[in-house]
Amino acid sequence: MSKSYVVEVENLTKTFSGKEVIKQCDMHVTEGTIYGFLGANGAGKTTVFKLLSGLLTPTMGEVYVLGKEVSSQRHSILAEIGTLIETPLFYEHLSATENLKIHLAYMAKDHGDIASVLSKVGLPHTGAQPVSEFSLGMRQRLAIARAIIHQPRLLILDEPVNGLDPVGIREMRELFLDLVINEQMTILISSHILSEMEQVADEIGVIVDGQIIEEVPLSSIQQQFPNGLEPYFFDLMSGGK
Structure with missing residues (x-):
């Protein structure tokens, strides 16, 4: 290599x-x-x-x-590494923030500036809104946020x-x-x-x-x-x- x-x-x-x-x-x-x-x-x-x-x-x-x-x-x-491959899947009943927290835990990362990353991808004020209510574009933005939140x-x-x-x-x-x-x-x-x-x-x-x-x-x-x-x-x- x-x-x-x-x-x-x-x-x-x-x-x-x-x-x-x-x-x-x-x-x-x-x-x-x-x-x-x-x-x-x-x-x-x-x-x-x-x-x-x-x-x-x-x-x-x-x-x-x-x-x-x-x-x-x-x-x-x-x-x-961070990936976005095919249609992204989320915990639909949870918010964007909660989905990112779960991803950080899965990656064994004890830190991640979730608010900053959501702002970077254009989802700064989604609050407690469940992902099930997100548009296609919002879901794609969240998928990108999830790919970068753990700083790969x-x-x-x-x-x-x-x-x-x-x-x-x-x-x-x-x-x-x-x-x-x-x-x-x-x-x-x-x-x-x-x-x-x-x-x-x-x-x-x-x-x-x-x-x-x-x-x-x-x-x-x-x-x-x-x-x-x-x-x-x-x-x-x-x-x-």
Whole structure:
């Protein structure tokens, strides 16, 4: 495991019912950066995230997160990562604050500035309101709050701005950049909103049919494709590279 990589994956393969859904993937996420993970629906992004988080076990290959092998050291990694993968689940009858308190206890963290984090994600005055009354956008904000409340070193975020309006998307963009710059987090993020990826990502990884086919600095893409990520992405999808 290279010291500069927070995530390092070699020859990662995952098979379900005899079918390879992740195929010999290599991935490298540099410490202190935002890695934008792109791919069409069904390409394997969420499965990769679950493998990195220890929610799934690889069929083959090596997965290192924060210098530790995930399959054998998952429990020692958990408190150092924050995740938002698929639809977030909460204790519906409890408030946002109570949900975050439970998460901190689960992570064995005896501190966490819940009020500050709720303010950062745009939920400063939810009080005793139960999560069952939250809108889709509010639930997504709470999921992001839960991912960062224990101050992880690595965030793994699968479509984190789903359900947010344009104002909310901009607020989360600013939050992600702040977390990297001021709280020394590293972020691995997937999104279908390519324009958002252009504004936050340092590196881009692209997965096609279960295989990561390219990892490249965003600056290199911008030099070759001055009109942005969209022409780059569709060029890859069409086999142009």
